[in-house]
Amino acid sequence: MAVNINRDLAQWLIERVEEGTPEKQVRRNLQDHGYDRVQVQSLCDFAYRNTKALYAALAQFDHDIAHETEQDVPLFASMAALELPDDNSLLSLTHDGGPVRILASVERPHVVLLGNFLSDAECDALMALGHSELRRAEVVHRETGNAVIDDRRTSDYATFQRGEHPLLVRIEERIERLTGLPTTHGEGIQVMRYSEGAEYRPHFDFFDPDGAFMRRRSDTGGQRVATLVMYLNDAPAGGATVFPDAGLAIRPHKGCAVYFAYTTSNGECDNLSFHGGAPVVRGEKWIASKWLRTKPYFSDAE
Numbered sequence: 001m002a003v004n005i006n007r008d009l010a011q012w013l014i015e016r017v018e019e020g021t022p023e024k025q026v027r028r029n030l031q032d033h034g035y036d037r038v039q040v041q042s043l044c045d046f047a048y049r050n051t052k053a054l055y056a057a058l059a060q061f062d063h064d065i066a067h068e069t070e071q072d073v074p075l076f077a078s079m080a081a082l083e084l085p086d087d088n089s090l091l092s093l094t095h096d097g098g099p100v101r102i103l104a105s106v107e108r109p110h111v112v113l114l115g116n117f118l119s120d121a122e123c124d125a126l127m128a129l130g131h132s133e134l135r136r137a138e139v140v141h142r143e144t145g146n147a148v149i150d151d152r153r154t155s156d157y158a159t160f161q162r163g164e165h166p167l168l169v170r171i172e173e174r175i176e177r178l179t180g181l182p183t184t185h186g187e188g189i190q191v192m193r194y195s196e197g198a199e200y201r202p203h204f205d206f207f208d209p210d211g212a213f214m215r216r217r218s219d220t221g222g223q224r225v226a227t228l229v230m231y232l233n234d235a236p237a238g239g240a241t242v243f244p245d246a247g248l249a250i251r252p253h254k255g256c257a258v259y260f261a262y263t264t265s266n267g268e269c270d271n272l273s274f275h276g277g278a279p280v281v282r283g284e285k286w287i288a289s290k291w292l293r294t295k296p297y298f299s300d301a302e
């Protein structure tokens with residue numbers, strides 16, 4: 001199958017070549033991100049043996065983009081979702097457990113509640129996948145971008161690379177169909193367990209737009225624009241996902257998911273998206289989270 005190269009991939013390849021990343025490592029990264037052997041070969045030929053053509057392609061992309069009027073993020077975020085279909089379902093988005101349904105949506109903060117996003121079997125399989133890998137969750141430091149332990153997030157989690165497991169591939173493809181954002185714009189799925197008393201205090205998922213981290217990293221993955229929290233069990237008590245400034249609380253229900261996007265129509269980060277996971281009062285709460293970026297995201301490049 002031929003490989004399509006877009007601006008971000010061209011840019012990423014050029015950066016790797018310029019910083020002297022060995023071809024072997026780039027091959028591995030590309031394979032990890034779902035490119036087959038033939039595609040990897042032609043991308044590496046382009047990057048390492050025809051670099052001039054790659055620069056030319058990038059210049060052409062930049063020229064085209066400069067002449068485009070539209071933004072580069074075709075988000076569900078940006079709003080078809082608010083027009084709830086008459087039959088209240090996403091007709092084409094079905095899986096073994098039946099159709100995904102839109103149960104409710106809020107304009108600001110932009111929140112969409114989805115029913116049956118995952119089947120029971122998928123929830124169980126995700127919990128099993130995460131179980132043996134669990135460790136104390138970390139948060140991204142707003143200035144440095146480093147992952148650090150923080151009392152505001154007391155859950156355990158297991159982190160996965162995009163496409164690391166067939167189940168994750170299936171769910172990532174579903175998220176692509178839901179949001180219109182290519183899977184490459186997603187960070188790897190995290191499976192999280194909150195034990196009794198554990199919480200994630202209210203926070204923003206987007207990076208501080210003025211912070212040093214964003215200034216340095218805006219070319220790789222860019223800003224976060226939306227989050228999908230998938231509920232893997234019915235938390236017995238407590239553990240709601242809360243948006244305190246909007247007076248909104250969502251009870252964890254197995255197979256449901258909450259999608260929220262935080263870019264306002266003028267391109268700014270929406271402070272109303274301030275949210276958290278309330279303390280679990282009894283039992284455990286399990287979720288899987290997915291963060292989506294404005295641009296293709298390759299974790300090794302971050």
Ligand SMILES: O=C(O)CCC(=O)C(=O)O
Nearest residue numbers: 200205240241276277289
């Ligand atoms: O636990 C929740 O309900 C929210 C999780 C969350 O905010 C996150 O993972 O970014």
Ligand SMILES: [Fe+2]
Nearest residue numbers: 203204205275
């Ligand atoms: Fe969050």
